[in-house]
Amino acid sequence: MNQTPYKLVIGLEVHVQLSTRTKLFCGCPTAFGASPNTQTCPVCLGHPGALPVMNEQAIALAIRTGLALNCEIASVTKWDRKSYFYPDLPKGYQISQFDQPICGPGYLDFADPENEGETLRVRLIRAHLEEDAGKSMHDEGAGKADSQIDLNRTGTPLLEIVSEPDLNSPEAAKAYLIELRLLLTYLGVSDCNMQEGSLRADANVNLHIAQGDTTVATPIVEVKNLNSFRAVERALTYESQRQYSQWQKDGRDITQAPKQTRGWDDAAGVTVAQREKEESSDYRYFPDPDLVPLHIEPRQLEAARQALGDLPAALRERLRYAGLKEYDANVIVSQGRSMVDYFEQAVASGAPAKRVSSWIQQDVMRTLNEQEISIEEFSISALQLAELLQAIEKGDIDNSRGKDVFQYCLQHPEADLDSAKAALGIEAVDQGELEALCRELLAENPKIVAQVKEGNVKGLGALIGAARKKNPNADPKQVRELCHQLILADA
């Protein structure tokens, strides 16, 4: 961590859009990108007399998430109205959860980005369900034209995950969010698409500044509009510096200024004070009389716990047990469950774990990128890759010819290892052939031979290139060793 004259204190509120087909309290679809105001009904438009009914899938997804975040799940939870006026909130209140959230205290552990091998823990205060608001489109120019309101999103289920202020650097905040998103993706509870707003973060930030024996806390600022991991990191870095220079200027502490809301302006790279809504904190929560409480039975919880499946932390552990380094295990787990399955299948078929990991991270992932496909659509099966890597491991094929086979198999999905080898003219080079080849090379390169005799072995690399031109099946490692031996024997 950078040496700063203060301790940065960050808590995050993360809004996750749950992957239900329909909204939280009505049967309107939640699909993103539909034409404005084509996914509404009297319930989500807030028409008088329309009554909300809970979506059981939203509740199931919230429970699933809560369990994975080590939260206490409420046995009884209820709905409250949070009242405020905004044009994209047609009822004049948002249905949310105030004092009995569905998920109580929990935590999430993640790798410390600043200290390798260390783990950080963020304690979670709660996670509650609420309905999303609609979308307002403001006049970008003079601000005089009417604002346009699209209510398609109104009523979409959100889970708001609120952390304790346990994060102490922009890097840690970003790492927590990345781990949270990975977990949610594994759980299948959200698509977590930040561009489409499926994962949105607000941060509460202040500084603890050491002053002799005491610590001064600066006023808390809520930073909104953090729409990418990069934005989170940049905004928090900016905001901590801004608060420090502000404090140096006016010396005001947390008791002398109210909590302020600032928006992150990504283009300008600054946080901008937002106009304070009058009485903004007075939401007058009260239980929603339109909705009855929700009881969650122990056997429902137990079933949800059984169905959680393997989560990223456990899979990383498993991959490390298979022989991978922490970094490599993390890269593969971060690619998603299907990549982990691919890795494990290849290893189960007999290929060495480290070699599989390195081929996945280089050749496989590069190909997926180039072809813009997922591992499920990848044409080389885990079994095929395993067969190839076993042949390389045994020394039947050298690594670089192995890459040729890989490319060949990409272009010929029906090919097996033997037919690929035949098509590429890959065959074993016997010892006599190899020695003849090396002697030929040495005769053609007296300069390199002289250098090697003087102890400068760099030139051997050039011999390998030349050898492969003469015979592409010559194993570079063997060529190098044999040439070296022959020169030394000759000296």
Place this chain on the structure above:
Amino acid sequence: MPITSSQVRKVAQLARLELTEDEVQLVSDQLASIVTFVDQLGEVATDGVEPMAHPLDIHTVVRPDTEVPGLSREQALSNSPNHNDECFLVPPVMAR
């Protein structure tokens, strides 16, 4: 229980109601009488009684996650005082 005019103004502001001075006085008296009426509830001994979230003795009323046909856009916009056939239109609001 007396209700002050500043309390009335605050509540009116939260509800986006504009009250004249006369109305503030009128509402103060009306609110005071209803609050006094409700205050009688405070006289009931409620120690050990679970707070009730709903008067009906039912819970966990849910629906399956299946689509139900909603309104057409034309229908959705039809009650609006102002729209452009695609979106509801409201007087300009500051960005949130």
